[in-house]
Amino acid sequence: MHTNKAVHPGVTVCGHTYDQYLDMVNAFHKHIAPGVVIGGLMVDLAYRNLPQGEFFDSISETRSCLPDAIQILTPCTIGNGWLKVIDLGRFALTLFEKHSGNGVRVYVNSRKLDDWPELKAFFFKLVPKKEQDPQALMAEIYLANTSIFDTMKVQVDLTCLKSRSRRDVAICPLCGEGYPSCDGEICLSCRGKAPFSYFRESGSKKG
């Protein structure tokens, strides 16, 4: 008889086995990054502490790793607008009811990291990346599970999260492309905000 023995029994992540979640991370993020694995456990904890409500939006307080855990495990993506990245540089996420702003925030409790030397070294970058022991770190992530996190209730200020309006779209007289007219007479790119220079077929131009 053939058995698929789980490598990581006992722990589930939003209804998936831990091993299934590692596969999902690898498929989307393209490698099994510790931060995305930790993020999955945070999303799981957030789901178990949701306030009442049907539709939840999300905030990641870092650009690194955590947004992918949210995109893998929840309906929230960058492109559908239900995930916002507000880069406060903290490894924390919030799920909140989209109309009331009532939500739960999950964050890493720095004091609880004292019990986990590899996790502490990872979060506080105490050791250069090439000197880290990835296997020992992954073992601690699995064993620590959600014990290094705390949750708090939050009230999200919904007005802060509004994207600028694209209701009125104009054609920029310089580049000829559509842009939100609230940005002014010319588009942001033609005001020097683009991170590239470019070359159109009909000529060349600084972007």
Place this chain on the structure above:
Amino acid sequence: MHTNKAVHPGVTVCGHTYDQYLDMVNAFHKHIAPGVVIGGLMVDLAYRNLPQGEFFDSISETRSCLPDAIQILTPCTIGNGWLKVIDLGRFALTLFEKHSGNGVRVYVNSRKLDDWPELKAFFFKLVPKKEQDPQALMAEIYLANTSIFDTMKVQVDLTCLKSRSRRDVAICPLCGEGYPSCDGEICLSCRGKAPFSYFRESGSKKG
């Protein structure tokens, strides 16, 4: 004999059939949004015009829809850092070789939209959303395919894209959480940059 007849023959998106891509959009973005479908055709065109190189990063010039097409079809995600959203408000994307910055940008040519009334109304928001005809729009997206886009070579300024360093992580003396020490004596959240107020178990505090 059972046949799976394609609803949209002839058009492929990065090696997937058009119908497969619609399913992928639905699975990730949670509905078949016109902007993500259009974005997939843009990614496909970008891939066919890549400069030499092995590893490509990406830029989306809008937060809306386009980042999800990139995340569905390329290895680039927000969380692995290979996708950057630089919100210039234009429906355009760039794939670029990560070391040289040589890349290709794909954008909507506003003049070419004159041939496609539904696409023009969609991009320039000429009709309120509830008065749009979604089926007619989806038909035009399929028929127009990549004909409404242009490509241009770009040189990305790699220094502009660097995230701020998280090399040195400190514990914020106010909230007690880890944060990039380059942000100053206290973290950005405790300086009022968080979009929520929160309540810790041990007391309450403005976030």
